[in-house]
Amino acid sequence: MATQARTLGASHYPTRIIIYGLLILWAFICLFPIYWTFSTSFKNAVNVTQGHLIPWMDFVPDWKGWRSVGLSPDTIGQTSTAREEFLKRFENSVIASLSASALAVIIGSSAAYGLSRFSYRFGPMRNKDISFFFLAQLILPPVVLAMPFLVLYKELALLDTRIGLILLYTLMVLPIVIWIMRDQFDTIPLELEQAALVDGCSVWSAFLRIVLPIALPGMVAAFILSVILCWNEYFFAALLTSTNAKTLPVMVASQTGSQGINWWSMAALSAAAITPLIVIGIFLERYIVKGLTAGSVK
């Protein structure tokens, strides 16, 4: 295998150049928006409108954007209402995404384990149909749900509360968690649990001591994906929250002043909002891949 790869590489040098060229191009396409966001947060109005791109050559970097949200070096020590606002939104986002994801992983894993191990009959529906029923929830466009949720949340006094947001986000990511976890549990051989039963476990202790540790990479992956989805959610956050429970994406979108869009402050906010995701992407990516590529049991 290794020698084959080496000879292939040597004899197909031009192929390699093309492949790497394409990969570099693709990386550029993917990374450019992030670069643009970060660089724009250091631009002033003229630089934004004239499309200057390269710092110190096209334009002189400036803390304007970061100053407007109270996060520049000279404002960080002072009190700033903008920063307080940002931190509050950031906290809302963190709490809503982490809680919803944790809840979804707990509920979703239980449901997935059931679907993977037991046979259910729910009217005419069997396990396969129930799984699809869960996933089918994603087909419904959120707009359709907007009015019902607004009315429902008003009645339940859940409007503009974190709890309301957490419940909604849990509901939103649950199908994906169930789907991922069911695949995970399906890859764990039944014999492992049976061996545990023979070894002295009850059904529950077999689940907790044998199945759960093996499915852990998948659960971590499902959790991270859920966090990302919740973190980026805009539509329901904009619809159902206002002063108290508003999240970061809503705040980013609201950076439009009377003279137009404040690109610099929006870029600074966006940069602050996407940084956690970039960190997750860089450090936890391999866990996501490991968790999602089944066959961890061998």
Added chain:
Amino acid sequence: MASVDLVDVRKAYGEHEVIHGVSIGISDGQFVALVGPSGCGKSTLLRMIAGLEPITSGEVRIDSKVVNDLEPKDRDIAMVFQNYALYPHKNVADNMGFALQMRRVPKRQIAERVKRAAEILDLVPYLNRYPRQLSGGQRQRVAMGRAIVRDPKVFLFDEPLSNLDAKLRVQMRAEIKELHQRLKTTTVYVTHDQVEAMTMADKIVVLHDGVVEQIGSPLELYDRPANLFVAGFIGSPAMNMIQGIIRPGATPTFEAEDGTRLPLSSAPSNSDGRKAIYGFRPEHLTIGGPVRTEITVIEPTGSETQVVARLAGQKIVGVFRERISARPGEVLTVGPNLSSVHLFDAASGQRLQ
């Protein structure tokens, strides 16, 4: 150690019955093989003993105690699975000690017992490895180690060697047998390989379509198969079977369909003109006899020569200790060893003689 008794055990999935009233008695310390083709219900039966499969009707007794409604963990059995079912997130020592840990055995004692089992199975250098770092044979040993550290009443093996290559299988076969002789724990061993069953077991249960065809010691099954199924299943190469009619008389003979006469030592009573199957094992042929066969293939293996030939229009196999110089197409006269000829009723398949 304990006896295991199955009394009229049945298993049905809905309307569909797959085990039709099986009764087997296994005495303390016995090594019993459940053998049969795939789908005969042998694994289901084993899993019913283990408690992993509910029993539809009948009784399973371990040590004279009915265990039908006991959880697997309360039956004091240890099972070795076909795919080993080693816990991938635990190392070898933890895999082997898990059952003891679940029974709250003190840690020092667990370590001691794991070490002793590892010594028996040559696993000491691997105690800190994970299952994925082991070869197939080593995994197999760990699975057995997991069973023996417990010192259970009964060992259950579910085709434990079928994932190993041929050479390793023969080696592990001997090791399991040796282990049994050493520990003397009652063992139920499921296999589809009749050679495994023959070489390892004290007692073989031949299953076919959820019914017990015959129970007996390996040689009993070999020498006196109760019916055509057992005759064909036990022994390799398989028994030669020729259809025809019994002709009793002063010199009883068996007349094959094309009129070829085969010798019989005696005919069963009331068997004149009865349709029957004449069976003889390949090694029970001697060269130079009253029966003419036409050689199709000769396969010398050095120690013996296997000859495929045609007799009465049917293919038969003979195994001879002597070397044969004849060529395909030539005629070889042979004679079945009269005391080793089996007669089965053509309709019921049951043994006549």
